[in-house]
Amino acid sequence: MKKLKYMALASLVLGIISVGAWLVPPVGYPVSVIGVFLGLKGSEGEHGRLGLAGLVLSMIGLILCVAV
Numbered sequence: 001m002k003k004l005k006y007m008a009l010a011s012l013v014l015g016i017i018s019v020g021a022w023l024v025p026p027v028g029y030p031v032s033v034i035g036v037f038l039g040l041k042g043s044e045g046e047h048g049r050l051g052l053a054g055l056v057l058s059m060i061g062l063i064l065c066v067a068v
Contacts, residue, residue: 015056
């Protein structure tokens with residue numbers, strides 16, 4: 001269970017970074033993809049809301065990165 005907590009937290013941190021890193025696509029794209037992956041995995045545990053927030057932020061960063 002601790003592993004899922006850290007995945008959810010990492011997803012949230014990467015999601016916050018990806019929202020700002022979309023201006024530099026070589027940096028923003030990998031950060032967003034990893035954040036989405038960790039958000040999907042982290043939303044399964046007891047800290048699902050944290051993982052879901054990271055997933056949403058990472059998806060926003062990914063969409064912005066692809067749009068640029």
